[in-house]
Amino acid sequence: MDLMELFLIALGAVVVVCYGVKLLLFSRMLFPKVWFPLSKSFFTSMGEWAVVTGASEGIGRAYAFELAKQGMNVVIMSRTKVTLDQVAKKIGDTTGQRVKVIVTDFMKDNVFSEIEDQLRDLNIGVLVNNVGSLPNFIPCKFLESADLDQAITNVINCNVKTMAKMCKIFLPGMEKRGKGVIVNISSGVASIPFPLYTLYAASKVFVERFSQGLQAEYKDKGIIIQTVAPFGVSTRLAGYQSTNIVTLSPDDFVKSSLQYLRAGDKTHGSVCHIVLGWLLQSIPLKVLYSELMLDSLQDYVKKKIAREALSSTFESGKKN
Structure with missing residues (x-):
């Protein structure tokens, strides 16, 4: 056996081992309760209170409910007081936990000193940075965004600045106590440079890199x-699509994602979304960036929104 044969055999063995390790790591994602177990008292051991931004609806609301079910008191934040009060009452009635409401608009510049003052004396164990802004419901090119200057400001303030500022407020207390959890909500579209969602996807890349850097620190x-x-x-940001094996309800997604809390500094939150992430990164970018693909995406979203609007009108007519 000559040197070249030995080299090829060794190279083949290395490739097999590498893929075997990858397969083993992926298989762990199928059984998060086995590989990444959390005790019943895990969240309450972090602290007495959880803070959730963008908690009036969707994923934020689901996180607030789930953390309250885990025994935590919750602070919920959004800009709509009526909706927040309704959510607070339901959480309190359902779980018996205390709920504090803070009405704030994260698209504005100077809101954080007031938030810090209101929460200064609370033992915050969990922070969920969920609030986010999508420039346009219908995907479009950057220069075609409506009121582009305001859209840029809103996305940076809401998706980027708010997360960094909230971490600045609560990290010192967590560091002092030697425990705490921060969950920062990104998006699957940040997996690759994503045309038609360019500004939004780029802001979510910041969320990922910032979070991964903080975790290392x-x-x-x-x-x-x-x-x-x-x-x-x-x-609402996804047009309230019907739930299926790929599109999950906020409650189901949050319950699933919390099972992966010990799975590393980034997770897609569910088995089907983990597979989607792998598939998206496996497709050649030339295919994803083709005019046919981008036009098809725009048409799909437009038709989806039109169907949802028609369905809502029909339901409203039936009630009247």
Whole structure:
């Protein structure tokens, strides 16, 4: 056996081992309760209170409910007081936990000193940075965005600045106590440069890199910092799509994503979304960036929104 044969055999063995390790790591994602178990008292052991931004609806609301069910008191934040009060009452009635409402608009510049003052004396163990802004419901090119200057400001303030500022407020207390959890909500579209959602996807890349850097800095302090990057979840930003094996309800997605809290600094939050993430990164970018693909995406969303609007009108007519 000559040197070349030995080299090829060794190379083949290395490839087999590498793929075997990848397969083993992926198989762990199928059984998160086995590989990444959390005790019943895990969340309450982090602290007495959880803070959730963008908690009036969708994923944020689901996180607030689930953390309250886990025994935590919750602070819920959004800009609509009426909706927040309704959510607070339902959480209190359902779980018996205390709920504090803070009405704030994260698209504005100077809201954080007031938030810090209102929460200064609370033992915050969990922070969920969920609030986010999507420039346009219908995907479009950057220069075609309506009121582009305002859209840029809103996305940066809401998706980027708010997350960093909220971490700045609550990380010191977590570091001092040597424990805490920060969950930063990104998006599956941040997996690749995503045309027609360019501004939104780029802001979510910041969420991921910021979170991963923070986790590297503070992991030894006993703090878990994780990015959660969902694909299809039936929320207002996604046009309330019908739920199926790929598009999950906010409640189902949150319950699933929390099972992956110890699975690393980033997760897609569910088995089907993990597979979607792998598939998206496997498709050649030339295919994804083709005019046919981009036009098809625009048409699909337009038709989906039109169907939802028609369905809502029909339901409203039936009630009247």
